[in-house]
Amino acid sequence: MGVKHSSWVILAAGLAGWFAPACGSEENVSSLRVLDASVVLLELPSGMGRAERPAVEFKHGLHTKALEHLGCKTCHVVGDKQIVRAELNWPEVPKDSRDWMDAYHAFCLGCHQEKTEALLAEAPIDCGLCHIKRGAGLSGRAPMRMSASLHARHIKAEKDRCESCHHFYDEKSKKLMTQPGTESNCSHCHHKDHRQGRDIISNGKQLSYREAAHLGCVNCHIRRSNEGKESGPWLCDGCHDRDEQTKFATLDPVPRLQRDQPDLIWLDASTSKISPVPFDHKSHETFTAACSDCHHNTLEACSTCHPTRGDKRGEGITLEQAYHQVRSRMSCVGCHNEQLEKRVCAGCHGMLSREPGRDACKICHPLADDSGKMQDDLKKILAPPAWPALPNPSDDFPDKIGIDKISDQYAAADFPHRRIVLALDRIVRENKLAMRFHLDNETMCAGCHHHNPKEARFLACSACHSEKSHPVKDLPNLTQAYHRQCIGCHQRMDHPAQECEDCHKIKSKEVSP
Amino acid sequence: MSVTRRGFIKGAAVGVLACSGAKAGTTKHFPGYPGRTGLLHDTTLCVGCRSCEQACNQVNELDPLMPPAGDHTVFSTERAVTENLYTVVNRYQEKQGNQPAVFRKHQCMHCNEPCCASVCFVKAFEKTPEGPVLYKPELCVGCRYCVFACPYYALAYEYDDPLTPKVVRCTMCYPRIKKGLQPACADICPTGAILFGKRVDLIKIARERMRKFPHRYIDHIFGEHEYGGTSWLTLAGVSFKKLGIPDGLTHEPLPNLTTGFLSLAPLVAAIFPGLLAGIYAFTKRKEKLSETERRTLSAGERTEVKSSSHKHGNVEGGKEDTP
Numbered sequence: 001m002g003v004k005h006s007s008w009v010i011l012a013a014g015l016a017g018w019f020a021p022a023c024g025s026e027e028n029v030s031s032l033r034v035l036d037a038s039v040v041l042l043e044l045p046s047g048m049g050r051a052e053r054p055a056v057e058f059k060h061g062l063h064t065k066a067l068e069h070l071g072c073k074t075c076h077v078v079g080d081k082q083i084v085r086a087e088l089n090w091p092e093v094p095k096d097s098r099d100w101m102d103a104y105h106a107f108c109l110g111c112h113q114e115k116t117e118a119l120l121a122e123a124p125i126d127c128g129l130c131h132i133k134r135g136a137g138l139s140g141r142a143p144m145r146m147s148a149s150l151h152a153r154h155i156k157a158e159k160d161r162c163e164s165c166h167h168f169y170d171e172k173s174k175k176l177m178t179q180p181g182t183e184s185n186c187s188h189c190h191h192k193d194h195r196q197g198r199d200i201i202s203n204g205k206q207l208s209y210r211e212a213a214h215l216g217c218v219n220c221h222i223r224r225s226n227e228g229k230e231s232g233p234w235l236c237d238g239c240h241d242r243d244e245q246t247k248f249a250t251l252d253p254v255p256r257l258q259r260d261q262p263d264l265i266w267l268d269a270s271t272s273k274i275s276p277v278p279f280d281h282k283s284h285e286t287f288t289a290a291c292s293d294c295h296h297n298t299l300e301a302c303s304t305c306h307p308t309r310g311d312k313r314g315e316g317i318t319l320e321q322a323y324h325q326v327r328s329r330m331s332c333v334g335c336h337n338e339q340l341e342k343r344v345c346a347g348c349h350g351m352l353s354r355e356p357g358r359d360a361c362k363i364c365h366p367l368a369d370d371s372g373k374m375q376d377d378l379k380k381i382l383a384p385p386a387w388p389a390l391p392n393p394s395d396d397f398p399d400k401i402g403i404d405k406i407s408d409q410y411a412a413a414d415f416p417h418r419r420i421v422l423a424l425d426r427i428v429r430e431n432k433l434a435m436r437f438h439l440d441n442e443t444m445c446a447g448c449h450h451h452n453p454k455e456a457r458f459l460a461c462s463a464c465h466s467e468k469s470h471p472v473k474d475l476p477n478l479t480q481a482y483h484r485q486c487i488g489c490h491q492r493m494d495h496p497a498q499e500c501e502d503c504h505k506i507k508s509k510e511v512s513p
Numbered sequence: 514m515s516v517t518r519r520g521f522i523k524g525a526a527v528g529v530l531a532c533s534g535a536k537a538g539t540t541k542h543f544p545g546y547p548g549r550t551g552l553l554h555d556t557t558l559c560v561g562c563r564s565c566e567q568a569c570n571q572v573n574e575l576d577p578l579m580p581p582a583g584d585h586t587v588f589s590t591e592r593a594v595t596e597n598l599y600t601v602v603n604r605y606q607e608k609q610g611n612q613p614a615v616f617r618k619h620q621c622m623h624c625n626e627p628c629c630a631s632v633c634f635v636k637a638f639e640k641t642p643e644g645p646v647l648y649k650p651e652l653c654v655g656c657r658y659c660v661f662a663c664p665y666y667a668l669a670y671e672y673d674d675p676l677t678p679k680v681v682r683c684t685m686c687y688p689r690i691k692k693g694l695q696p697a698c699a700d701i702c703p704t705g706a707i708l709f710g711k712r713v714d715l716i717k718i719a720r721e722r723m724r725k726f727p728h729r730y731i732d733h734i735f736g737e738h739e740y741g742g743t744s745w746l747t748l749a750g751v752s753f754k755k756l757g758i759p760d761g762l763t764h765e766p767l768p769n770l771t772t773g774f775l776s777l778a779p780l781v782a783a784i785f786p787g788l789l790a791g792i793y794a795f796t797k798r799k800e801k802l803s804e805t806e807r808r809t810l811s812a813g814e815r816t817e818v819k820s821s822s823h824k825h826g827n828v829e830g831g832k833e834d835t836p
């Protein structure tokens with residue numbers, strides 16, 4: 001069973017899935033209590049009508065601690081190989097609501113009555129001590145994410161045995177099998193919506209994601225702990241408490257995940273008329289947080305589910321769309337566009353249109369003609385582009401520009417032209433994606449010098465922006481252009497200079513009528 | 514003259530048709546004066562400098578702006594228009610890292626079909642072909658229906674003036690427009706967040722901005738259709754609800770909801786005296802008739818009784834008379 005990206009809740013009470021985290025109930029929100037990460041809500045299964053009394057907030061952590069010496073079998077079914085299952089250890093599975101109530105009462109109260117004096121001095125027996133009507137609680141529980149670093153730590157602990165967690169269900173033999181090189185995300189088979197696979201244990205159906213994760217993770221952690229090996233947490237808080245999660249050890253750098261993936265590859269749609277895309281798979285592994293950022297929950301090639309004509313498995317999204325959809329975070333173009341929202345990029349790109357330019361296709365599809373020798377050139381094509389050094393200050397590349405033509409109530413401003421270009425140049429050099437897409441200095445300069453004719457000398461702002469705005473063309477006047485460009489960029493880059501006097505001194509506070 | 518059943522129904526039908534007013538009487542739609550002007554406020558470009566407030570106060574010869582432009586402390590509360598401040602810039606979202614603060618300028622929206630004009634019974638408001646909605650203080654009786662009818666809360670009243678109080682609001686700088694100038698706020702705006710032009714051009718510009726910069730804008734122009742459309746148009750990068758503008762407003766001009774009903778008022782005034790007089794005359798006549806009838810009848814009865822008593826007088830009458 002898969003551990004990757006799984007949710008590690010210790011949820012060993014009640015028949016799995018019959019409870020929900022005790023947050024967001026229908027009570028009023030004004031009196032929010034912060035609940036322990038280990039609290040699970042014991043309530044009637046849906047469709048069994050209304051319970052007579054409020055659901056019980058079961059403190060799992062408290063019970064685990066109190067019954068530690070008796071073990072999980074006190075409440076849970078413990079199967080072969082000492083595997084703790086989510087089902088409760090009750091004589092028979094309850095059927096209707098009355099049955100459920102009786103079963104819970106027999107189960108909980110039996111233990112409470114029997115052990116009150118001896119072990120659990122505080123174990124409540126009276127109805128109102130467990131069934132308490134309370135306002136909604138804010139759960140301290142956070143979903144467990146298997147980060148790349150945590151996954152790498154698991155690989156190390158299991159000594160590269162992927163099959164410890166990853167498996168698939170073989171229809172013929174009706175057994176769980178392992179096949180190296182086919183590993184995928186847990187949620188590929190185990191349904192994320194636990195309600196859809198609620199009584200799967202008793203039905204013998206596929207486990208829900210939540211059940212699978214708990215069954216796999218918790219038992220492995222308990223076993224390793226019993227064997228005296230380094231182990232992960234097996235109590236609720238260990239994985240689900242927000243504070244605990246920040247304490248997880250992280251690897252730096254995170255070693256590369258090995259699954260026979262290529263370093264460099266041609267993304268080639270055989271039916272496409274445009275040249276294939278040289279793709280640096282290895283670099284992109286470091287740019288993304290997880291494989292699933294691009295591969296959904298399998299690790300198959302894009303074209304498996306997104307063939308050129310679309311397929312049901314890929315929701316009808318064609319290969320071309322899968323690569324180019326602007327609004328999807330999973331497509332190349334969508335993800336690249338999302339990078340433009342970063343502080344360092346947003347300064348220029350927040351003001352620039354997102355429409356692809358005339359030469360935009362060439363950046364990813366570099367070969368004009370489809371020559372047969374593509375494979376040999378991959379490394380060369382994907383080598384970091386040469387980024388020319390900035391020229392020395394000259395008339396064409398001024399160090400400072402005095403903005404004084406329109407000075408009225410404010411004194412002239414000194415625009416540190418070269419300093420700004422140097423700062424932007426540094427940002428581009430530090431970013432591989434920016435290097436690839438800006439091609440040369442001129443592309444970067446177009447951030448301010450927009451609409452400048454190509455191969456022409458860069459024009460001053462006043463070349464287009466005159467003293468009067470042109471409303472029909474949506475062309476702001478010079479004052480507006482300066483302010484929009486400078487303040488907008490400073491805002492988006494969180495630059496400290498955003499007030500009037502940060503750039504120019506006030507001559508007089510009066511505005512002429 | 515007698516009213517037949519058919520005649521009555523005919524008359525009633527004509528009356529009802531007349532009552533339903535001008536709306537039912539036409540198949541034409543008036544989309545507004547062609548070439549009318551408007552203003553586009555692009556809240557993604559507004560930096561909250563309040564130069565527009567300052568310019569507005571100067572042009573309208575109001576008291577100097579207090580606190581002066583550039584003072585950001587005013588943004589701690591949401592301000593409304595007052596008799597000394599025809600336009601206000603409010604901050605609806607604070608700066609968060611590289612997400613700049615979000616401001617919106619508020620003032621009279623100069624509706625295409627203004628509510629203030631529809632509720633005014635002395636016609637003190639007038640929608641001009643140039644776009645602005647004008648107010649004529651010489652006609653105003655001070656009822657302040659307009660202040661309460663405005664769905665944008667954009668009108669203020671000079672409550673402090675005991676002798677000649679007026680309703681005050683943004684005039685869209687009508688005198689300046691007449692002179693061929695821009696409204697003062699659009700003229701002064703240092704980032705061009707306020708754009709003055711023909712309304713049709715502004716809508717085209719707004720659409721073009723949304724098309725070119727889908728990452729910057731919510732795909733909606735507030736004021737294009739809301740309540741029949743306004744002269745002031747607003748573009749936003751965050752939901753309009755966050756900008757203090759209710760979302761999902763009807764495109765139906767608000768006056769339409771009341772004019773059908775209110776148009777009956779003159780009709781009531783015209784018809785009711787006649788109608789009531791008619792009913793009165795009718796009942797009077799009825800009473801008169803029944804009175805005459807009663808009299809005739811009782812006279813006849815008396816004669817009849819007399820004659821019958823005379824006939825059988827010896828038998829019954831004698832008995833009756835006998836105690």
